Amino acid sequence: MTGAELELDCRGMLCPLPVIELGKRYAEVPVGGLVAVLADDVAARTDIPAWCRMRGQEYVGEEPTGRYVVRRLS
Amino acid sequence: MGGRYVAGVRNASGYLDAASSEPLHPAARETLAAALDRGYADPRRLHGPGRDARLLLDNARAVVAECLGVRADEVTFTSSGTDAVHRGLLGLRLGLPHGADTPVSHSAVEHSSVLHAARWTGVEPVVAQVDRLGRVAPSGFAGSTGGVAALQHANHEVGTVQPLADLEVGVPLFVDACASMGRLPLPDRWDVVAGSAHKWGGPAGVGVLVVRKGALWVNPFPGDDRVDERSAGFENVPAALAAAAALRAVVTDRAETNARQHALVDRIRAAAAEIPDVEVVGDPVDRLPHLVTFSCLYVDGEAIVTELDRRGYGVASGSACTASTLAPSHVLEAMGVLTHGNVRVSLTRETTAADVDGFLAVLPDVVREIRSRVGL
Structure with missing residues (x-):
């Protein structure tokens, strides 16, 4: 499991709340740092990679199931 | 005020959901009103009102065929677009040797009616992935060696037109044209096509199934002794005729x-x-x-x-x-x-x-x- 500077527990939240949480808080880690989002809403699997693409951040991957890791690039 | 609607107001200008259902075309409304009085009888009966209903039904079929550039005997009216999809796709599959054991290959972006029909067969479907635009690659079905392939003409949610002309496919092809029928000419490549009248301004409750002459199609559902062996149930003659009138108007314009x-x-x-x-x-x-x-x-x-x-x-x-x-x-x-x-x-x-x-x-x-x- 990839370590992360910030772990956001969004389990039980429906879309778009996990992505809103990510959008609000990812800047708490330094550029280059990792944020992990724990989410059980099925839309997160599509929407977190899409957020990364739209916001110019790096999607590292899902590991294990339901834990989405993002690298802050800017 | 421009661009707004009020609940209960007809032909609301702020209604921007034609892809779910286009408001009834005036040509359909006129035809429907006239046909309700003339097309009530059983088109299989030999008496005058029955012959009248049969004439209207045959006329509707001829108009739809002409608008789509197909033969009249290739056209069947079904009870909905979904019914046309189910009959078309499952019947094409059943026409194959050992059809009941074969899978449906379909793109990942087909309408839910295709997905439900494919799953209903009980044989695990084969799914062709799409790109960021929602388009399947021309080689997306190249690996399908058995069963039937299902690919929409255009996507109902994002509008992307699929590359049917360039598609590499070696099995019978079902094309869901529910989102495009009337708006775009039919593609050339298909064995069976399905369409839905309320999406072009015809009444709801009318689907169009087109089975290419020579395609091996076997009714996947219980048969019926109606005018058209590919359909079941008493024909909605006035609605079919109204759907045809709307299609002609839409294609003309x-x-x-x-x-x-x-x-x-x-x-x-x-x-x-x-x-x-x-x-x-x-x-x-x-x-x-x-x-x-x-x-x-x-x-x-x-x-x-x-x-x-x-x-x-x-x-x-x-x-x-x-x-x-x-x-x-x-x-x-x-x-x-x-x-x-x-x-x-x-x-x-x-x-x-x-x-x-x-x-x-x-x-x-x-x-x-x-x-x-x-x-x-």
């Missing part, structure tokens, strides 16, 4: 309608893309003329549909919170685009530039207001 709608959709695509963190999806050029989809980051799909409705604009959404299943649109998912904050705008034949401008005038504020609720 489509060069002008498509050019106008294509330009209006271009305007919506450009304006939506100007709003921060909004992604416009689907092919910008090779697409249905009247339809555009975009997704707004940090926006709840139900909230945006509700807020636009409050301002007099009716749109659809593929976001999870707007679906009965609470699952996001499988089309957006397969394309890998944002599924929340999703809006599908589809123009009716009467949508004007003023209606579109009115919608675009309120859209940025609606998005901003919903984002501000969550502090973004």
